[in-house]
Amino acid sequence: MAGNLNVTVWNEFIHERRAGGKPMEIYPAGIHVALASHFSAQAGITARTATLDESEHGLTREVLDRTDVLFWWGHLAHDKVEDAVVKRVQDAVLDGMGLVVLHSGHAAKVFKNLLGTSCGLKWREADEREILWNVAPHHPITQGVAEHIEIDRHEMYGERHDIPEPDQLIFISWFQGGNVFRSGCTFERGLGRIFYFSPGHETYPIYHRADILRILTNAARWTGEYSARAREGNGRRPDLRKTVNQNVPLA
Amino acid sequence: MAGNLNVTVWNEFIHERRAGGKPMEIYPAGIHVALASHFSAQAGITARTATLDESEHGLTREVLDRTDVLFWWGHLAHDKVEDAVVKRVQDAVLDGMGLVVLHSGHAAKVFKNLLGTSCGLKWREADEREILWNVAPHHPITQGVAEHIEIDRHEMYGERHDIPEPDQLIFISWFQGGNVFRSGCTFERGLGRIFYFSPGHETYPIYHRADILRILTNAARWTGEYSARAREGNGRRPDLRKTVNQNVPLA
């Protein structure tokens, strides 16, 4: 697999800084640090983090040009993300950067702008059992992943999720209270691969589970494959988009 | 909608003839007659039936050429269906006939030959509650259909269903015992539209429900749309397949 994979984990990082809350207890350094630490421990992966509070939310052009996959976790502050940065992330995806959108990131501007829909859904916080069924056992994202995964208690996310028909449906979730959800979906936009994965409410230690981390690591490798190859040589992903619209002469 | 829609409901018709059984009690004249009677009562639809015991299983070339949609219910006798008839049905679909495959028809030769996969799945007879979630509320098949449909007790059909990625996913089912299923799926093969719909185990009165019949009537109209138009004029669907493979001159 093409050399080194550069992962950037973005997090709004609000829940985990509220004193005395569950998120702080579960992810004392933040969800981004928990995920990035895990990724960095994997062969061939280098991970860094970026958060809302940083200048340009930590997502400068320089950072994005060297990022093969961007993970996105947001919830309370979707509308605080600057439109210029949203546009920059969208352009990077069209140029070939992978994007993994987690949980409540379903309502993030970067996701909605790439899919074109509202991305609305049903939800309920009721400590329900969730079972994810793996419907694509041959997909790179599910290698080493069981036929189904049980999560004891989780927030319910339910259909209808207002997304375009996914390119490929990877997981379907069952919830104790009677709902179902397309919890793992792939999309492509421009040269970039996108994976949406719904588990990961901030009040449960879901990103500490080995099976979930296996899925996310697989997703990093799969969505970042193109960019890692494109960056070979000079370290930056070339800006292919300037050649996308062209007046061409007769051959 | 192009004139009259001709529906043929095919049933192996074995369960319902066993004295003292639930299927006989629920469908005394057979599932095919229950469905065909309902369809015939709808504006613009003419329905007939065909069964395994008839000569050529009731599916002669003459019958298929005038059929816009074929419904298929089978379970115990998939391997008793003659290959020549299976081929004739497959050819009719490629020529534009609609096909609606019901419940255990998932393992019928006509379905497996059109999809190319094993169509295997998980199942369990445990009188479970099933909830079908409508994930395509804009699709012609779901017009007049609620956001979700509850079936008190049903056989469980669960993932992974070994089918190709559907063109469009219409319903996802939740089962009390923890399983999910892609219970309404569309496919296209050649000029024909195919709809697979899983509800309808023979021991429950599912095909007497108004909501289920609404879905099946919608499916008849949607899958049969092309054929009904193609039959206008002389009543038979033209044999387009002879022009599918052609040596053509330079223009």
Place this chain on the structure above:
Amino acid sequence: MAGNLNVTVWNEFIHERRAGGKPMEIYPAGIHVALASHFSAQAGITARTATLDESEHGLTREVLDRTDVLFWWGHLAHDKVEDAVVKRVQDAVLDGMGLVVLHSGHAAKVFKNLLGTSCGLKWREADEREILWNVAPHHPITQGVAEHIEIDRHEMYGERHDIPEPDQLIFISWFQGGNVFRSGCTFERGLGRIFYFSPGHETYPIYHRADILRILTNAARWTGEYSARAREGNGRRPDLRKTVNQNVPLA
């Protein structure tokens, strides 16, 4: 088919007002009027027009709520279309309005926002012969349409077109100079159907051709089908989007 179909043809209406130009000669009252007149002459269709110069570009909420299909022709003034109107059109599509994007509308904000990509392509103005191949002869859009359509001279639009993989590819174009193009493509966003159709450069009388008008009329009926049904009764398409994102109780 559900009662009356309301079509609105939007045009930036700039080329056709330039004195002495080909567009004025071919479409003296504008492309929008040429198309709307044709549509209004079809059974069950009522067509109106809207242009850039009108207040809110002629696309008020009132107009969109009663529009089943919006046709979009733009070229020189994509960036003059107000973002608020773009958002309103996008929301109407998510709510079920059909959208047919014509020719240089590939770079319109409404199209790019719904697809999420740059929609860039190759082009060349060289009076080339174009042949459109119908690869979906069973689709409602191609009913009554030949296996291929020849356009003597046209602007070339060529791949790679930066669009997401279409739901269904309807036409592929061949150009004399050696290029190909996915010239008829369907997409779905929210409850709305979208059809992109590339023929229609302003300097050729393409929208006066019977075969092209047949395709566009079919496209109007197909993309507008859901909305026309949803408007039955009170004439306006209900605002379904307020129910898209919901906190739901345990059943």
Place this chain on the structure above:
Amino acid sequence: MAGNLNVTVWNEFIHERRAGGKPMEIYPAGIHVALASHFSAQAGITARTATLDESEHGLTREVLDRTDVLFWWGHLAHDKVEDAVVKRVQDAVLDGMGLVVLHSGHAAKVFKNLLGTSCGLKWREADEREILWNVAPHHPITQGVAEHIEIDRHEMYGERHDIPEPDQLIFISWFQGGNVFRSGCTFERGLGRIFYFSPGHETYPIYHRADILRILTNAARWTGEYSARAREGNGRRPDLRKTVNQNVPLA
């Protein structure tokens, strides 16, 4: 990439044995040997061949269980391929073996059975120029492949090709005589990836071109990825299909 990739190139091997013909001149040892020699020279690939004349056409269960990708070239003898071997190949694909179908293999039983359609097309032998346009520059199959590829003279294959809508369209071909063709398409069936690639008429030295061989090598790696991983350890791909259809207890 998971260890070693085992490629088997199957060829009916008839054209190339006819004395004095072009195919013999271009491929003296047969198309299969030309391709297998190239593949074996690539890092991490081991290639072998199999032909129609061998016992069981060289495709025993033992061979297929150790094959990660099967290439298929056939033309004159499609109906001489035994149904039992066709079924065995189909089952291997459902179990995860990759399949690359070349040129006139579009009418091979293995391809038609997996796709469910007639796979008919238009053709013409007229020494025409063909240009393949790469419409998926981010796909693993097109890495290192230019925006377009020109073939001076080739047999024309034209639309409509009677295949199901591909999962992803990779190449579209332009032909001098006015036709277009979906010349590179991906499909999935069961756990197996399929790639159809149309260049390769036996009277032209197409499989000696570096650009074409690059595409085929990429296709081998991409379609064989799952199987190569699944074979790790004991060298054979596990027989997963016995678990596809199961009666499961309540959890």
